Amino acid sequence: MAAPSMAAALAASLPxxxxxxxxxxxxxxxxxxxxxxxxxxxxEIPLKYVQLxxxxxxxxxxxxxxxxxxxxxxxxxxxxxDGVLEVSNCFALPHHSGDDDDKSAKSVARYQASMLRxxxxxxxxxxxxxxxxxxTLGAFFxxxxxxxxxxxxxxxxxxxxxxxxxxxxxARGNASFRAFRLTSAFLDAYKKSSFSTASLASHQLTFSxxxxxxxxIIHTNPLLSAFLGEFSSxxxxxxxxxxxxxxxxxxxxxxxxxxxGLTKNLEHIVDTLDTYRNEEGNLAYLSRQIAxxxxxxxxxxxxxxxxxxxxxxxxxxxxxxxxxxxxxSMLLLGQVxxxxxxxxxxxxxxxxxxxxxxAGSV
Amino acid sequence: MPLGPASSAIHIHPNVSASASAQNxxxxxxxITLHPSALFSILDHYIRRKExxxxxxxxxxxxxxxxxxxxxxxxxxxxxxxxxxxxxxDMEYHRSMYELHHKVNPKEVIxxxxxxxxxxxxxxxxxxxNFYSQETAPHQAVHVSLDxxxxxxxxxxxxxxxxxxxxxxxxxxxxxxxxxxxxxxxxDSERSGALPPSxxxxxxxxxxxxxxxxxxxxxxxxxxxxxxxxxxxxDPAIGRFLMDTLGASTDDLELEKGGFNTRLQxxxxxxxxxxxxxxxxxxxxxxxxxxxx
Numbered sequence: 001m002a003a004p005s006m007a008a009a010l011a012a013s014l015p016x017x018x019x020x021x022x023x024x025x026x027x028x029x030x031x032x033x034x035x036x037x038x039x040x041x042x043x044e045i046p047l048k049y050v051q052l053x054x055x056x057x058x059x060x061x062x063x064x065x066x067x068x069x070x071x072x073x074x075x076x077x078x079x080x081x082d083g084v085l086e087v088s089n090c091f092a093l094p095h096h097s098g099d100d101d102d103k104s105a106k107s108v109a110r111y112q113a114s115m116l117r118x119x120x121x122x123x124x125x126x127x128x129x130x131x132x133x134x135x136t137l138g139a140f141f142x143x144x145x146x147x148x149x150x151x152x153x154x155x156x157x158x159x160x161x162x163x164x165x166x167x168x169x170x171a172r173g174n175a176s177f178r179a180f181r182l183t184s185a186f187l188d189a190y191k192k193s194s195f196s197t198a199s200l201a202s203h204q205l206t207f208s209x210x211x212x213x214x215x216x217i218i219h220t221n222p223l224l225s226a227f228l229g230e231f232s233s234x235x236x237x238x239x240x241x242x243x244x245x246x247x248x249x250x251x252x253x254x255x256x257x258x259x260x261g262l263t264k265n266l267e268h269i270v271d272t273l274d275t276y277r278n279e280e281g282n283l284a285y286l287s288r289q290i291a292x293x294x295x296x297x298x299x300x301x302x303x304x305x306x307x308x309x310x311x312x313x314x315x316x317x318x319x320x321x322x323x324x325x326x327x328x329s330m331l332l333l334g335q336v337x338x339x340x341x342x343x344x345x346x347x348x349x350x351x352x353x354x355x356x357x358x359a360g361s362v
Numbered sequence: 363m364p365l366g367p368a369s370s371a372i373h374i375h376p377n378v379s380a381s382a383s384a385q386n387x388x389x390x391x392x393x394i395t396l397h398p399s400a401l402f403s404i405l406d407h408y409i410r411r412k413e414x415x416x417x418x419x420x421x422x423x424x425x426x427x428x429x430x431x432x433x434x435x436x437x438x439x440x441x442x443x444x445x446x447x448x449x450x451x452d453m454e455y456h457r458s459m460y461e462l463h464h465k466v467n468p469k470e471v472i473x474x475x476x477x478x479x480x481x482x483x484x485x486x487x488x489x490x491x492n493f494y495s496q497e498t499a500p501h502q503a504v505h506v507s508l509d510x511x512x513x514x515x516x517x518x519x520x521x522x523x524x525x526x527x528x529x530x531x532x533x534x535x536x537x538x539x540x541x542x543x544x545x546x547x548x549x550d551s552e553r554s555g556a557l558p559p560s561x562x563x564x565x566x567x568x569x570x571x572x573x574x575x576x577x578x579x580x581x582x583x584x585x586x587x588x589x590x591x592x593x594x595x596x597d598p599a600i601g602r603f604l605m606d607t608l609g610a611s612t613d614d615l616e617l618e619k620g621g622f623n624t625r626l627q628x629x630x631x632x633x634x635x636x637x638x639x640x641x642x643x644x645x646x647x648x649x650x651x652x653x654x655x
Contacts, residue, residue: 055406058399062435066467089406094465111465118459122439123410174567197650206647223510224405230518262632269639326650337643344636347629349564354629356572358622 047158047214048083050179054220056090057175064134064167069095071142072134075112077125080158085179085214087163089125090132091115128152130161137265138176138342139272140164141207141334143327149182150190161214168261169342177218180211195330196323207334262346269339276332286324293320390540391504392430394522395547400424400437401520404508407439408478416444419477419490421456422506423463423470432473432504433547436463440475442490449486451493472497474504483507483523483539491525492534505539520544 056076063072072095078087093108112128120126130152133145145162152160161179169176182190185203189195199205220228297320400422411418419442424434438459441452460472475494477487487505494503505523523539582604589596 053406055399055402058402062397062399063466066435066469092466111462114458115462118455118462121455122407122441123412124439172564174564201651204651206651207643208647221405221409223409224402227401227405227510227518266632269636273639330647330650333643333647337640340636340639340643344633344640345564347633347636349568350629351626351633352565352568354622354625 045080045083047080047085047161047181049215049217050085050087050161050163051217051219052163052177052179053078053086053088054218054224056087057177057218059090059092060132060134060163060165060177061170061175063092064165064170067092067095067134071144073148074132075128076130076132076161076163077116077119077127078129079125079127080129085129085158085161086219087129089119091119093131128156128160129158130156130163132163132165134165134167136166136168137261137268137339138166138169139268139335139338141210141331141338143331146182146190146210146331149180150187153182153187163216166342168264172261172346177216179214179216181214183209183212186210193325195325195327197326198323200326200330205330207330207337210330210334262343262350265339265343265346269336269343272332272335272339276329276336279329279332283324283326283329286321290321290323390430390502390524390526391426391432391542394432394434394504394506394542394544396506396520396522396544397424397433397435398546400434401508401546403437403439404476404478404506405510407437408508408510410439417478418442419451419475421460421472421494422474422476422504423460423467424473425469425471426473426501434473434504434506435470436467437476438463444486449489451490453493472503473501474498474506476506476508478508478510485535487539488525488535488537491537491539495525504542506544 060074063074072092074090074092076087077089077091078085080086094111116126116128131148133140149160149162152162159181161181164178164180166176166178185205186209189199189203189205192199404420407418407420418439420437420439422434423436423438424432426432440456440459443450463470472494475490477490491503491505494505497503502524505525507521507523509519509521522542522544524542525537525539527533527536528538529536585594585600586604588594
């Protein structure tokens with residue numbers, strides 16, 4: 001579905017035939033060799049990195065701050081060119097308090113279609129390349145995100161990407177954006193929807209191998225850079241007495257010694273650990289049940305064998321429950337790890353700040 | 363925080379006399395703030411314009427804090443065409459786009475419109491302003507005119523206007539655009555997104571901030587030395603500010619003496635805990651794999 005429009009977009013971006021003799025007879029020129037490697041209809045050039053436009057950054061930031069939902073989601077638009085996925089625009093998706101899943105999914109699809117149509121009319125990009133999601137403290141492992149990404153994987157070129165924005169990191173003055181894709185091992189297990197222990201072992205899946213991270217750079221177009229440069233510059237010859245003329249004064253919030261949010265971060269870890277323990281309890285209970293039922297069945301078979309008449313279907317007599325999915329517990333571990341990681345990072349910065357604050361006085 | 367070159371325009375002040383505001387109904391906006399994402403959208407729209415388009419226009423969405431303050435949060439492009447004889451704005455497009463935005467963020471309403479390029483105001487501006495005034499009634503529509511600065515001799519900048527009818531018999535194509543001060547405004551947490559960053563670590567940001575502080579101290583030092591040597595006349599106000607800043611001693615900081623060690627222990631403890639949790643999580647996930655065999 002995405003491929004033909006992609007090809008058209010690529011064709012449009014090519015330089016027009018320069019020396020066409022007469023407009024009546026169109027001449028078809030060969031694609032210049034410098035561009036021929038970029039023509040990639042089948043999405044064969046692997047993605048090297050993701051390039052996020054300044055507009056996208058500010059839109060995601062705004063949406064994450066404004067949104068009432070805990071994890072705001074939006075779509076990323078752009079194009080992939082010679083291994084670089086250029087994300088040039090995005091829009092927010094309406095948030096539905098999911099009482100009616102089917103209905104809300106339909107209305108989101110309708111919203112998406114009409115937004116794309118509208119953007120196309122004003123020469124905007126209308127090629128979906130992935131989606132973004134805001135998270136707190138680096139913990140983004142959720143069933144929703146994985147479902148959406150797996151859905152995108154089938155529809156989009158290169159399987160689509162997800163850009164995760166960390167709200168709490170940004171609040172500390174460091175806008176954090178990371179780009180991810182699902183690994184092929186995980187997708188394989190997901191398609192078979194088997195997350196039993198055996199399947200996990202054969203795919204070598206842990207929480208750290210669900211996603212693969214793509215390098216991400218932020219790009220501002222020259223016009224925007226010029227504009228921002230104009231606003232954030234203070235002319236050096238300004239006397240100290242005159243008021244700062246910059247429209248973007250520098251911030252010193254990172255110098256704040258109280259690296260706030262530690263308590264919150266700890267709480268998150270403890271909460272997630274609790275949930276994880278519950279989930280583990282469930283899993284253990286289920287595995288015990290499976291073992292019990294299986295033992296019963298085995299006994300029965302053994303007995304029947306003794307009577308040498310094991311003709312009956314054993315599975316019909318004993319309901320051995322299917323092996324529980326370990327996906328949820330794996331995701332929870334991922335959450336715990338992410339929370340702990342951001343905690344470790346905060347404390348290490350905190351230590352540096354503490355020592356530098358006392359450097360003069362000791 | 364002025365956005366753009368200094369101007370000598372006289373702005374309306376909010377304390378207009380009671381009688382004037384009573385007969386005019388809603389007051390005229392006296393200050394406009396612009397969110398970076400709206401600014402970025404406008405610039406993006408300008409870059410994507412067709413070759414024969416001299417300027418692009420679009421709708422501004424935002425909130426009205428009070429009668430006189432307008433916050434512009436979002437901007438979206440609207441189709442329009444201008445020839446020497448006529449101007450056309452695709453209202454249908456504008457309405458449907460507004461509906462879409464309204465679904466995501468119901469708090470934002472139409473507050474006005476933007477345009478880019480030179481000349482920033484003409485007869486058509488008045489007509490478009492008239493159309494948007496109907497959309498924003500009973501409030502006044504604001505017009506944000508953005509100079510991209512791509513033409514030589516042009517300073518990039520943003521100007522904002524509200525309008526008032528002029529003439530004995532007010533006609534839609536006649537109006538006076540009154541300049542309104544405009545500022546770039548964003549939440550503190552959005553600052554890092556307003557400046558073009560590359561993904562950095564916390565330590566990098568700390569370093570650049572400290573360098574910033576050092577350069578500021580250098581600037582102050584140069585000034586103080588020149589005052590001491592009698593080259594420049596000291597400004598008492600600056601002296602006061604400097605005394606206040608330097609007088610803020612670190613004595614009351616909890617880091618002093620015992621506070622430092624306690625804090626250090628706490629931080630280290632949390633750091634160990636965090637790393638321990640990570641190690642446990644890793645071990646646990648590996649164990650889940652081993653369990654099968």
